[in-house]
Amino acid sequence: MGHDHGGHGHSHGLVDRSIMRSRAGLRAVGLSLLVLALTAGGQAVIYAITGSVALLADLIHNIGDAATAIPIGVAFLLRSERAERWAGLFVVVAIFISACAAGYAAIARIIDPSQPDHLLALAFGGLLGIAGNFLAAIIRTRAGHRLQSPALIADGNHARADAYVSIAVIASAVAVAIGLDLADPIIGLGITAVILKITWDSWITIRDGHGDHHDHAHPHDHAHPHDHAGPAGA
Ligand SMILES: [Zn+2]
Ligand SMILES: [Zn+2]
Secondary structure: OOOEOOOOOOOOOOOOHHHHHOHHHHHHHHHHHHHHHHHHHHHHHHHHHHOOHHHHHHHHHHHHHHHOOHHHHHHHHHOOHHHHHHHHHHHHHHHHHHHHHHHHHHHHHHHOOOOOOOHHHHHHHHHHHHHHHHHHHHHHHHHHHHOOOHHHHHHHHHHHHHHHHHHHHHHHHHHHHOOOOOHHHHHHHHHHHHHHHHHHHHHHHHHOOOOOOOOOOOOOOOOOOOEOOOOOOO
16 A cells, blocks of 8 residues: 655655554644644734735645645545545645745735734744644654654654744744845745745645555655555554
8 A cells, every 4th residue: 555665754745645544644634734724824813914925925835734634634535546636636726826826925015015014923923833833743743653654754844844934934024123125025935935845746746646556756856765565664
């Protein structure tokens, strides 16, 4: 069924199918999804107050990451690989459109500058992103080690990296406070690039049919042999 990535821990974009092997794995994915969704919800409220495009990009990123678990949920509930593929395609298109919207908002703000308000609230929005992603990382990494699931551990690493992305939102609040007028949209563009990277990784996952068999040449810099013999460590 699943493939052993030998624990080298890269993320394929979408949540890996191997996680469906256990209820505990699904629970970890569901719980971390909930945490990310709540994080994005809180950030959306703060975005409405501050109008920061850096925060907008960060919250779109968090929604996008939460959405990458949808195909697995669909596959589990409908027991259909076809439905999983369609859900995956839908998620990738939705994340791509959202990334474009974030990029557009940032560019519009560069052309027609206006500063975000309530910088303290903005910094708190970044802090929320850091806390939410760290919590999601802990949930996934713990379950990943317990279940010996390289895919979950990789997703945990992804969430941990995203906690650092959210630091950029705090940086934006600080930069605007000291008078760097274009900092907010420029940071927004940087975070948009991160979202486009997930979109690309997720697209590669779908294109290559990352299901029971995946024979894709990994587009990563490290070549690795895929062991299709059986579930990792199970
Ligand atoms: Zn792989
Ligand atoms: Zn991410």
